[in-house]
Amino acid sequence: MTSPTPVPTRKEIQITGIRRHVAECVTSVKDSPCGARSNSWDTALHLDVWIRAHADEYEHKKFVKRTEEPVNVFTKPAKRQP
Numbered sequence: 001m002t003s004p005t006p007v008p009t010r011k012e013i014q015i016t017g018i019r020r021h022v023a024e025c026v027t028s029v030k031d032s033p034c035g036a037r038s039n040s041w042d043t044a045l046h047l048d049v050w051i052r053a054h055a056d057e058y059e060h061k062k063f064v065k066r067t068e069e070p071v072n073v074f075t076k077p078a079k080r081q082p
């Protein structure tokens with residue numbers, strides 16, 4: 001299996017908002033992940049609190065912490081040759 005080389009384009013990706021932190025429970029429940037997600041916050045401080053609370057309530061033990069950034073894609077204008 002080979003993946004094709006990405007073709008260069010003039011598409012630019014620009015971050016349009018603040019980074020958010022979110023935690024997700026990936027503990028297996030009947031062969032699929034629990035999937036519970038915390039709220040998203042602009043600081044990582046609350047993630048551990050949410051994880052502990054979820055772990056206490058459901059006895060789940062595997063989590064991931066993610067950061068998310070909203071981005072926009074826009075097409076760059078073609079460069080003029082000098």
Ligand SMILES: [Zn+2]
Nearest residue numbers: 025034036060
């Ligand atoms: Zn869970």
